[in-house]
Amino acid sequence: LGRYDxxxxxxxxxxxxxxxxGALANKGLEIAWVADAAEFFFLQVQGSGLIRLPDGSLMRIGYAGQNGRGYVGIGALMRERGLIGDGPGQYPGSMQGILRYIHENPExxxxxxxxxxxxxFFKENLGDGPLGSLNIPVRKGSSVATDPNFIPLGAPVWLDVENNVADGMWIAQDTGGAIKGVNRFDTFWGNGPEARTIAGGMSSRxxxxxxxxxGVLARLLAR
Structure with a gap:
């Protein structure tokens, strides 16, 4: 993906x-403005979400495209720099901990x-959603994003992880720029305070x- 200069x-x-x-300013591309850059950053990591408008209503937005640049996880960068941990001046490795670091250290x-x-990039979703890579709505507690190079979309996956709230059957219904490799899964928990708490601390082995x-397994083994 690129552009002509x-x-x-x-x-x-x-x-x-x-x-x-401002590289894209004054082109009429905006669908909304947000008040918190850090919250918007994590909205981009998630790929879809809700924006509360000034009148109290909610705008549902979903994935519309990506700029072709590789994803770099800032949590890993913080860990490399000694910013993640339990010591003085360190922060939890959860989404909430990273947000706290950004808010307390704005520059x-x-x-x-x-x-x-x-x-x-986002677009407004007017129907049911959010939509996954199969173009059907994902569901909390049952939809998971995977790397389709290893896990085919639509396949059932059984997870057994340290954070046992995610244990059980999930359906591969989505993908993501940060979901690369055979061992990466991103479980979907819906929206609201409870979902935010669970998803924000979900990093688990x-x-x-x-x-x-x-029949499919037999054909794969025969290759």
Whole structure:
């Protein structure tokens, strides 16, 4: 994915910093403005969500595209720099802990977020949702995002992880820029305070079993 610059050369598309600095300004592309840049950053990580408008109503937004830049997890960067932990000046590795760091350190937090050059574009979803990669609504407690190079969309997956709230059967219904590799799963918990608490602290290790019909398994083993 790229763009043609003012000289006519085909170059990479604008990264996060360029977009935040106004590379796409005055083009009439905005569908809404948000009050908290850090919350919006995590909305982009999630790929869909709800925006509360000034009149109290909610706008449902969903994934519309990505700028072609690779995803960089800022939690991993914080861990490498000794910012994640239980000691003085450290923060929990959950979404809530990372948000707290950004809010308490606005300049450093802004720079940290810009180290992830990936930018997600949104569109308003007027129907049921949010929609997954199968273009059908995902459901809390049953839909999971996976890497389709390893887990086919629509396949049932049994999870057994340290945080046992996620144990059980899930259906691979979505994908994501951060969901890469055979051992990456992103469970969907819906919206609201309870969902935010569960999802924000969900980083957990464990096992996953991909369930396949016997005939499919036989064909795979015969290759």
């Amino acid at each position: 003012e000289t006519g050369a085909f170059v990479p598309y604008f990264d996060r910093a360029a977009i935040e600095d 450093a937090g802004k720079a940290l977020m810009r180290e992830n050059p990936s930018w997600i 464990g096992q996953a079993l991909l369930l396949l019909p016997k």
